[in-house]
Amino acid sequence: MRATLMHKARDVRLETVADAEIILPTDAVIRITRACICGSDLWPYNDGPNRAGQAMGHEAIGIVEAVGSAVERLRPGQLVIMPFAYSDGQCLFCEEGLQTACIHGGFFGNGGEAGGAQAEALRVPLADGTLYPLDTAPDEALMPGLLSLSDVMGTGHHAAVCARVTPGASVAVVGDGAVGLCGVIAAKRLGAEQIIVMGRHAGRTELARELGATDVVAERGAEAVEKIRSLTGGFGVKAVLECVGTEQAIATSLAIVRSGGAIGRVGVPHYEALPETRLAFYRNLTISGGPAPVRAYIEELLPDVLSGRIEPGRVFDRTLALDDVAEGYRLMNERQSLKVLVRP
Amino acid sequence: MRATLMHKARDVRLETVADAEIILPTDAVIRITRACICGSDLWPYNDGPNRAGQAMGHEAIGIVEAVGSAVERLRPGQLVIMPFAYSDGQCLFCEEGLQTACIHGGFFGNGGEAGGAQAEALRVPLADGTLYPLDTAPDEALMPGLLSLSDVMGTGHHAAVCARVTPGASVAVVGDGAVGLCGVIAAKRLGAEQIIVMGRHAGRTELARELGATDVVAERGAEAVEKIRSLTGGFGVKAVLECVGTEQAIATSLAIVRSGGAIGRVGVPHYEALPETRLAFYRNLTISGGPAPVRAYIEELLPDVLSGRIEPGRVFDRTLALDDVAEGYRLMNERQSLKVLVRP
Numbered sequence: 311m312r313a314t315l316m317h318k319a320r321d322v323r324l325e326t327v328a329d330a331e332i333i334l335p336t337d338a339v340i341r342i343t344r345a346c347i348c349g350s351d352l353w354p355y356n357d358g359p360n361r362a363g364q365a366m367g368h369e370a371i372g373i374v375e376a377v378g379s380a381v382e383r384l385r386p387g388q389l390v391i392m393p394f395a396y397s398d399g400q401c402l403f404c405e406e407g408l409q410t411a412c413i414h415g416g417f418f419g420n421g422g423e424a425g426g427a428q429a430e431a432l433r434v435p436l437a438d439g440t441l442y443p444l445d446t447a448p449d450e451a452l453m454p455g456l457l458s459l460s461d462v463m464g465t466g467h468h469a470a471v472c473a474r475v476t477p478g479a480s481v482a483v484v485g486d487g488a489v490g491l492c493g494v495i496a497a498k499r500l501g502a503e504q505i506i507v508m509g510r511h512a513g514r515t516e517l518a519r520e521l522g523a524t525d526v527v528a529e530r531g532a533e534a535v536e537k538i539r540s541l542t543g544g545f546g547v548k549a550v551l552e553c554v555g556t557e558q559a560i561a562t563s564l565a566i567v568r569s570g571g572a573i574g575r576v577g578v579p580h581y582e583a584l585p586e587t588r589l590a591f592y593r594n595l596t597i598s599g600g601p602a603p604v605r606a607y608i609e610e611l612l613p614d615v616l617s618g619r620i621e622p623g624r625v626f627d628r629t630l631a632l633d634d635v636a637e638g639y640r641l642m643n644e645r646q647s648l649k650v651l652v653r654p
Numbered sequence: 655m656r657a658t659l660m661h662k663a664r665d666v667r668l669e670t671v672a673d674a675e676i677i678l679p680t681d682a683v684i685r686i687t688r689a690c691i692c693g694s695d696l697w698p699y700n701d702g703p704n705r706a707g708q709a710m711g712h713e714a715i716g717i718v719e720a721v722g723s724a725v726e727r728l729r730p731g732q733l734v735i736m737p738f739a740y741s742d743g744q745c746l747f748c749e750e751g752l753q754t755a756c757i758h759g760g761f762f763g764n765g766g767e768a769g770g771a772q773a774e775a776l777r778v779p780l781a782d783g784t785l786y787p788l789d790t791a792p793d794e795a796l797m798p799g800l801l802s803l804s805d806v807m808g809t810g811h812h813a814a815v816c817a818r819v820t821p822g823a824s825v826a827v828v829g830d831g832a833v834g835l836c837g838v839i840a841a842k843r844l845g846a847e848q849i850i851v852m853g854r855h856a857g858r859t860e861l862a863r864e865l866g867a868t869d870v871v872a873e874r875g876a877e878a879v880e881k882i883r884s885l886t887g888g889f890g891v892k893a894v895l896e897c898v899g900t901e902q903a904i905a906t907s908l909a910i911v912r913s914g915g916a917i918g919r920v921g922v923p924h925y926e927a928l929p930e931t932r933l934a935f936y937r938n939l940t941i942s943g944g945p946a947p948v949r950a951y952i953e954e955l956l957p958d959v960l961s962g963r964i965e966p967g968r969v970f971d972r973t974l975a976l977d978d979v980a981e982g983y984r985l986m987n988e989r990q991s992l993k994v995l996v997r998p
Binding site: 595 | 746747750752754755816887889913914916919922923925926927928929931932934935936937938939940941942943944945947
């Protein structure tokens with residue numbers, strides 16, 4: 311079968327590898343029908359992979375092809391959503407809905423122990439706990455939205471949950487990437503009244519407005535802080551969705567949140583320490599977030615995707631064949647594409 | 655009148671000062687009937703005050719002596735609880751119950767703009783929003799408990815709220831000082847099942863057990879972390895109440911909280927940055943806390959103090975006359991007293 315491997319920075323290739331197969335009784339093998347490229351895949355694309363030849367991709371929907379002897383809840387032929395982390399569905403953390411902390415779990419693609427989803431097929435460990443089967447065969451037009459539940463939409467939702475977005479809240483979304491845009495969708499869905507998106511890519515901020523953003527702040531640094539204060543009566547926003555992960559992004563987040571507010575961070579942090587901790591204390595800020603337990607969120611978000619109430623599939627602005635996956639990386643890295651959907 | 659002034663480190667004196675009087679129409683003057691010394695008063699006692707001659711004390715109950723012309727909700731003769739921060743009771747933040755972020759507010763004693771409560775009387779700014787009047791005249795034995803609502807009990811409760819203590823939770827309380835002990839009371843009151851107090855002062859940890867602690871960990875550093883993991887099935891606790899404020903205390907807190915857990919910090923941080931931010935991210939930790947909005951919490955905690963369901967007054971293990979306030983500082987600083995109550 312063919313799969314996407316990252317050999318070194320900027321060297322990502324579709325190659326022929328051994329077919330995915332059942333190894334453990336709890337495994338399933340799925341045929342990937344839709345996969346995509348994540349903003350986090352661009353870190354190894356620029357800085358090099360965890361190890362040479364690392365299998366890439368952690369977001370997919372697919373069809374179950376085979377199940378191990380211990381798999382009880384899945385059967386061949388089912389359409390499934392594959393979260394970016396695998397999980398047993400039974401441990402303390404899974405029961406609490408934090409599948410990304412599963413005692414026996416792990417991650418797909420560059421982050422992790424399992425294979426990559428930018429491929430024709432994939433072995434899924436702990437299949438019963440990991441895969442979310444869909445009983446119906448949804449319309450083709452809904453596939454991008456369903457695919458988004460494997461990571462990007464669940465991650466935007468996690469940012470909003472961690473930032474404690476409530477009805478009527480003022481919200482800022484730091485970052486106009488696909489996660490940021492899903493953060494806009496999530497904030498609107500949770501009833502936020504003011505949703506300020508921070509970004510300077512006109513196409514993306516325009517889409518953000520269509521998805522629910524009420525204001526766009528293209529400024530950065532001190533000017534951005536000033537602008538957001540002026541948009542919020544001088545106080546800053548109640549909730550910040552930090553969807554970037556850089557030191558500047560977290561510093562901006564801390565500067566634009568008002569006393570008693572919360573920052574939900576879902577951008578993988580590329581900084582060591584959280585700055586301004588005394589200020590955060592005196593202002594009673596809450597800092598939360600991490601890898602989203604998207605498996606838990608599918609249940610909540612799926613009906614809204616199926617009904618069309620939310621349209622996270624709109625973050626995919628380009629569809630490529632699996633053959634062209636390397637071109638997809640290039641397009642996203644050069645910000646010519648917001649998020650690339652890949653069809654094996 | 656007489657009031658406690660801090661001139662320099664270790665130099666705290668009861669002196670005669672100008673009588674407290676109404677300056678603004680929103681002021682009240684209260685005669686202090688009970689005040690106390692806070693662990694945070696020991697920072698200036700050791701390191702020197704914000705300014706020489708700083709008035710000390712921010713916790714009190716008292717009797718209203720006079721009110722300004724704009725005061726509507728108070729009348730002379732009323733018994734009142736005085737939170738450690740003053741607040742207008744009307745702004746955005748006060749309405750949300752975060753009076754310690756009041757737009758027009760400030761702090762009593764060494765921290766702040768207003769006078770000190772370790773005195774015979776005190777001018778209270780924004781009296782309507784600040785003071786909590788009691789309609790009944792409670793039993794004398796309840797006075798220490800009522801006094802604790804001006805800071806220490808509300809602060810312990812804030813730690814538990816910020817750490818998201820829920821029924822059945824496993825909780826660790828970092829620190830066996832008066833705030834830590836009130837944290838134990840708060841955690842138990844909120845239904846925690848396992849309450850581990852970290853401290854090595856036998857008298858205090860014994861009291862912690864009486865107040866609801868299920869386990870005591872006297873170890874520090876790596877040994878303490880190991881011990882707490884062994885007490886919690888290897889995972890750590892769901893909620894940490896950080897009641898110290900040192901770099902070691904926050905580092906320990908981050909090490910003993912389990913994935914998806916929360917740290918409520920109420921110890922004024924004597925460190926600049928929050929360490930291990932990537933680890934905190936990957937483990938989906940929540941870090942929250944700050945100066946407790948005790949004004950908001952009085953409403954919730956008062957019935958339990960009046961009924962005797964909680965006994966936060968037990969953290970006072972010594973009562974001194976105001977004349978002996980300097981001796982009170984010495985006793986607390988040498989850890990001969992847990993918390994000193996001062997009677998003018």
